[in-house]
Amino acid sequence: MPQVLIEGRQLRLRDWLPEDLSAYREWLKPHHEWNLWDGPYFPPHTExxxxxxxxxxxxxxxxxxWPGVRRRLVIADASTNHLIGTVSWHWESEATAWPRAGITVFDPAxxxxxxxxxALALWADYLFSLTTFRRLDFSTWSGxxxxxxxxxxxxxxxxxxxxDARVVxxxxxxxxxxxxxxxxxEGLHLHSDSQSANY
Known part of the structure; x- marks a missing residue:
């Protein structure tokens, strides 16, 4: 199966590499600053x-x-190829084909x-290109x-x-x-950050 690689200006979305695993495991530790912003009303990952x-x-x-349409891709720095975050999607309602996107930028730098x-623009392009999704959305909190x-x-x-739904x-x-x-x-013409894409 071909590897997914989507080149943007500052970043690339790509499939996982073996060298990502230790970095990803480190970022999942609860002391990292991204946990203060990405769903802080949920408990952090246990070990x-x-x-x-x-x-x-x-x-x-x-x-x-790998699934033909990836459920999660790495956000990698365009110059170093190091993992700095991930994009993902899941079914909010599979019965009605309602997907929900997610994005996490781990590295505060x-x-x-x-x-x-x-990253979200490239991810939306990818998902709308390869699926029949009628819509995409994401949820967050006002803070x-x-x-x-x-x-x-x-x-x-x-x-x-x-x-008044979230306590943080x-x-x-x-x-x-x-x-x-x-x-x-398709009508926004804002999603032109992709320099090249292989998927």
């Missing part, structure tokens, strides 16, 4: 959960068996450079201004706001969902 997540990726690397915006900004910069619509470090925030339809995404 067992983190080991299991890395083990599943290792099994796929060893077998070479690259924040504030538009990495999240570029994560950077992630809310990603949705706004890409022209996605704030589709839901559940007021003793403060109350809204839960927010940003979404885009296939037709809306």
């Amino acid at each position: 067992q959960e983190a080991d299991a997540a890395v083990g599943r990726i290792k099994e796929q690397l060893d077998s070479g068996e 690259v924040r504030g450079r538009g990495i999240g915006t570029e 994560n201004l950077a992630m809310c900004g990603v949705g706004l910069k890409l022209g996605w619509t704030e589709e839901a706001r559940f007021r 470090r003793g403060a109350i925030y809204d839960s927010v969902v940003y979404g885009v339809t296939r037709a809306q995404w």
Whole structure:
């Protein structure tokens, strides 16, 4: 099966490599700063959960068996190829073919450079190109201004706001969902960051 490699300006989205595993396992430790922003209302990974997540990726690397449409790709720095985050998707409702995207930027050294915006744009291009998805969305919380900004910069619509729904470090925030339809995404002309793509 061909390897997925999508080249952007600052980053690339790509399949996992064996050298990613130790870095990924390190980033899953709860003391890293990204845990303060990415779903901080959920409990952090336990040691067992983190080991299991890395083990599943290792099994796929060893077998070479990957789904035709990837469920998760590495966000890698364009110059070093080092893992700095991941993009993913899961079914919010498989019965109605409703997917939900996810994005995590682990490395605080690259924040504030538009990495999240570029990664989500490339990921949306990939998913809309290879699937019949009618829509994509992502959920976040109102205190994560950077992630809310990603949705706004890409022209996605704030589709839901559940007021006073999340408690983070003793403060109350809204839960927010940003979404885009296939037709809306195709008409935005904002998703041209891909320099080359192999998938």
